[in-house]
Amino acid sequence: MRKAKKLLSLALAAMMFVSAFSSTAFASDMDDAYEVDRVDGKYAVVRVEDDGEYYDSKSSITIPSKINSRTITRIGDGDSSIFASGGSEKNIYLPNTVDIISDGAFEDSTVKRVSMEEGPVEIGERAFASCENLTSVTFADSITKMGIEAFSGCTSLRSAVLPASLTKIPDNAFQDCMDLRSVTIGSHVTSIGDSAFSGCDSLEEITIPPNVTRIGYDAFDDFILIKGYNGTAAQKYAEENDIDFENLGSSYSAAVRLSTSSLTVPVNGSNTFTVTNPTNGSFSVTSNSSAVSVTQSGSTVTVRGVSSGTATLTVSATGYASASLTVTVSTSAVVGSGSSLSLDTSSYSFNVGNVYYPLARTNSATAPTCTSSNPNVVTVKYQADRSNRADLRGSYTHAYLYQIQGKSAGTATITITSGSYSASFPVTVGTSPNGSAFCNPSVNFGVYKGRSYDVQMTVTGSNNMPSFTVGNGNVFKTQYVGKSGNVYTFRVWAIGNPGEKTGLYTQMPGDSKVVLHCEGQIAYG
Structure with a gap:
């Protein structure tokens, strides 16, 4: 009996040793899966060893935001693809710390799907060119620039919903994407480059919004049906190239574009948004509530809080559909008249252990300070600069994100200060044990x-x-x-x-x- 127990103990010890060894070996494989180097002052993943045990064990790969304590802000070195063995037909997920996808970063790889969190601003030239197995791309809303031939030759790509932040579709961007069947062009795109969609044999029709003012040579194949609006570049391009054109008339909601869909205004304070109308420069603004007053100066609309409540503002341009936004007037975030600071939060309640991320908009390149009146109840810390997100910064030039966390039951006031301006909101931390x-x-x-x-x-x-x-x-x-x-x-x-x-x-x-x-x-x- 004693001998049997001894043998059992030895067997268990051996199993624990093998388990620990395997775990350590696997972790080592994970660490070795990525090669990091500095490129133009940024830490970049320049190589992925996609033929090792770690990579083979995954159906999809999420590139870490930090590797060996280095924050990854770039993918690729601009000279070659990051994959040692082509990508091995994986799904790839990029972290929100990445702001640049370098030239040729995924070129000729066999990846099947790419998903980007908010963060990337630029996709380089030929970044995904000739990825013949690529069927789907989820674009980050923050992307403002795309390089030529970025997705050319992606013969299995089926659809492209381009981010609203993109303003130009470059030359040859989706050339020879033979299986591309659906393209959504955002309301901020003004230019479509030469041969951008030539050779897209499965793209039978496309709707071009009136904000597009330039369409390059041979941008589309002759057999496509272009849907567009009276007097726009889409109609002109179709007529000049003898391409079928479906006239959608003169009413299009994107003809009136607002810099934001919602606005928070303090009582006795003000906030602004901008209006863009690519076809008709004049517009009018009406409010359904006396809680606000509105003034116009060019394309800028200033909204002043009169009393607490909500209001819907409707912006209309002659002959075109209107657009609207919701305004919340708050008594808990009072700032001086003409302030260049706005918060997206007027009050918040959560439980111990919970976190929340308030956003501050400002015209300052310096991040505002954020403080808690009671750190024992609520702690605060700076989270990230989100100024590259046009949808977050609205009519302001900068946007900053903060994190607050409930530490114990009670109340606290969060104050955010930018220069001579400040705004605050109350926070209540509950005693619920729900977690x-x-x-x-x-x-x-x-x-x-x-x-x-x-x-x-x-x-x-x-x-x-x-x-x-x-x-x-x-x-x-x-x-x-x-x-x-x-x-x-x-x-x-x-x-x-x-x-x-x-x-x-x-x-x-x-x-x-x-x-x-x-x-x-x-x-x-």
Whole structure:
């Protein structure tokens, strides 16, 4: 009996040794999977060893935002593709710390899907050229520049929803994308380059908004149907090139474009937004409430808070559809008249352990300071500069994100100061023991049909297990795997069809709030 126990102990020790060795070896593979170098002063992933154990074990790869304590802000060195072996037909997810995708970063690779979080500003020349297996790209809303031939020769790419922040579609951008069937052009695009969509054999029709004022030589094949509006560049291009044109008339909501869809205005303070109308420079602004007063100066509209409440402003241009935005007038964020500071939050309530991210808009290149009147209740810290996001900064030149976290029950006032201007809002931290769940991954992901993906939920402020659901049970089914400390692991199984996606949600016991963490999509394969 004693001998049997001794043998059992030796066997268990051997198993633990093998397990520890395997874990260490796998971690080493992960560390070795990426080569990082400085490119133009930025830390860049310049090489991905995609033929090793770590890479082979994944159906999709999320490039880390930090590698060996270095924050990754660039993909590629501008000279060659980042993949050692072509990409091995994986789905790739880029972190929100990346602001540049270099020239040729993914060129000639076999990646199947690329997803970008908010963050990238620039896609380089031929960045994804000749990626013949690429079927789907999810663009970040922050992208303002795309290089020539960026997606040329992506023969399996089926659709392109271009980000609203993009202003120019460059020469040869999607040339010879033979399976491209659908393109959505954003309301801020003004120029479509030479041969941008030539050779797109499956693109039978396209709608070109009136904000496009230039269409280059041979931008589209002759057999396409162009849908557009009276007197626009789309109509002129179609007529000059003997291309079928469907006239959509003179009414188009994008003809009146606003810099924001909502605005927060303090009582006795003001805020502004801008109006762009590419066809008719005149417009009028009306309000359905006496809570605000409105003045116009050129394309800038100044909204002044008269009393607390809400108002809907309608901006109309003669002969074109109108656009509207919602204004909230708050008594809890009073700033001086003519202030160059605006917050997106007038008050907030959450529980101990929860975090929240208020946004400050300003015309200063220096990030405002953020303080808490009671750090024992609410702590604050600077999170990120989001000035590259036009949808976040609105009519201001800069936008900054902060993080606040509930530490104990009570109240605190958060004050954000930019130069001589300041704004504040109250925060209430509850005593509810429901806690919060934080998701890993926090980015959208893809998984092939019939395969699974493990999602980890870290709970703070409670010992309760969160309920885990998906928005559409026909896309993913879920399974509880187990718990380690305060980390709960759930498995999602891909049962839907390629291209279908749904959200992943949690809800803490006793909490009425259902939290969306990320989206999963059935990968093409």
